[in-house]
Amino acid sequence: MDRRSLIRRAGIAGVLAAGAAPAVHAQAALRWRLASSFPRSLDTIYGAAEVFSRKVRALSGGRFEVSVHAAGELMPAFDVVDGVQNGAVEAAHTAPYYFFGKDETFAIGGAIPFGLNSRQMSAWTYEGNGLRLMREFYARYQMVSFPCGNTGAQMGGWMRREIRSARDLQGLKFRIGGFAGKVLERMGGVPQNIPGGEIYQALEKGTIDAAEWIGPYDDQKLGFNKVAPFYYYPGWWEGGLQLDLYVNQKAYDALGAEQKAIVEAASAYAHVETQAKYDVKNPQALKQLVGAGARLRPFPADLMTEAFKQSMALYDELSRKNPNWRKVYADYARFRSDQNLWFRFTEATFDRFMQSQRL
Template sequence: MDRRSVIKQAGLAGVLAAGAAPAIVQAQANIRWRLTSAFPKALDTIYGAAEVFSRHVKELSGGKFEISVHAAGEIVPTPGLVDAVQNGTVEMGHTAPYYYFGKDETFALGCAIPFGLNSRQMTAWQYEGNGLKLMREFYKNYNIISFPMGNTGAQMGGWFRKEIKGVNDLKGLKFRVGGFAGKVIERLGGVPQNIPGGEIYTALEKGTIDAAEWVGPYDDLKLGFYKVAKNYHYPGWWEGGPQLDLFINTKAYDTLTPEYKAIIENAAAYAHTDMQAKYDARNPNALKQLVGSGAKLVAFPKDVMEASFKESMALYSEISAKNPNWKKVYDDYAKFRADSNVWFRFTEARFDSFMQAQKL
């Protein structure tokens, strides 16, 4: 059996366990690549996924394939990440694809859209549905190949200086919101603001913005938003399961041996699971700390949820009518969402609602 067959049939973890890896990696050239992250180092979970990935690539390659990880702004700022990978300025980038919907709305479908898939559904669509295939076809336009690499799980709705009691309270609201949600907020009369994570606190403190969302309790506690806005609304209906992606320059990727490509795939899959595991483990205690510090948990009113849903669906229809890239991917995405929600309705949702009502 040749080395490629070993990798393909046993999987990389099995190869390492069987002791076959040294013979494989010894035959590979030493490689040094750079990865630019869209996040600051202070956010150890979302930024840390890239470091987890890099560490596993090094370990699986016996130290022959090393990837240096650079925080947002060290090489390029977050908005320039796609261009940097596309042009070969760096070989890799780790980001939330919806940051780049200004280039094409289809980017958002690789991450999260309002009232979209939850994290498990997103992973299922990517790996077992047509998601990864369709998104890779789209990313070819940017000289990029993608790998799922992280998910935060459903997010919180953000920090508001004044409580949102109805849909009319959104009118004129200056709201820092990431990704595609701004389009829906705008349709509801809000004024979306696109501000990098490291600048949100100051803008909220000074009153430059009225509200801001980031991810959830663990990151929000680190960023200190509860000190300047006490109303912590939920849920983040625009981010039910936002996926992070590893973007790789296609030409650089094509130079890799099959063994190194297998290492990247395995390391990215590990980091993908690791990120959400960390958020799910760390968010509960962080939420307790936030409430203990005076944060007020407030559910979005029903009329806000219903109006947001209605405007989201109308927006998707409008985009489908003018953007063939979006329509091709969204049609498949929407069908998968509908089928998956039928299943979750009878299992996950019912089980979760019962368990969360119990006093354990």
């Protein structure tokens, strides 16, 4: 009688009595290192990686652990893609548009000016073609991507002086996240790509004239209101910044099916929790900033119109010269058009009415 038949007929007690129990091997613990592009002080955006790490550990019963390292601990904030690609770390948590210098297509995976909002981005990623298209692109860098957070629509940033028209962008040294700087440059601004932990000092010293990060909660933590009085909205370049978990392809392929499912589930959990945190924390922080003297200002209408015009012109140019961009953006743009048609009659109309009421 073979062992499988014996187990089926005799049950475990009989097998043990017969001394024929199958060998049981303890599963070796798996440990990864994750490099973040964000400072440890930001419990929201840096915290998304910690949420992911804790969920991986919980789902695996402690057999799979991911240590999280802030920007600068293992490598600089903007080197994490190289770190994952060459296998220096198994994973990274970052904003995709930081790496537009490698290829502008990276930005579509995060946020582009006048792009999708957070709900639309999640829809394109999970139920549209977004995840498939971005993974095809990231495969060139030996990485697998997982959505891992969204900030929601962002603020437009802090200015040392008032912006009254698009002309006031001329010569403005503006710390702006990644790809959006290409649009600012077309409007006469001087984009500065500076990691979050270094912005305050640059703004305080006057090395830059303006800076954006995310929104009230993080901006308050970073202290920007102490060195720049004018707080502009909206962040037209980030209608919903999606953060990504990048995993080295070989490290991912070495996982078993259960471990792969854990990575996917933990990332999805962090994806939802991150925006929930921002939506809870930002309103109170905005009240506190205004109470402390921050001067809220909308971007001038002519600036918004010119920014939109220059963004669409840039996308047309990139579609002509960058085949990676053309392939992904064509699908993204079609999806955006349909989403905006739908939201026009539902979300947007409902939101406009509710925000006009006294509650």
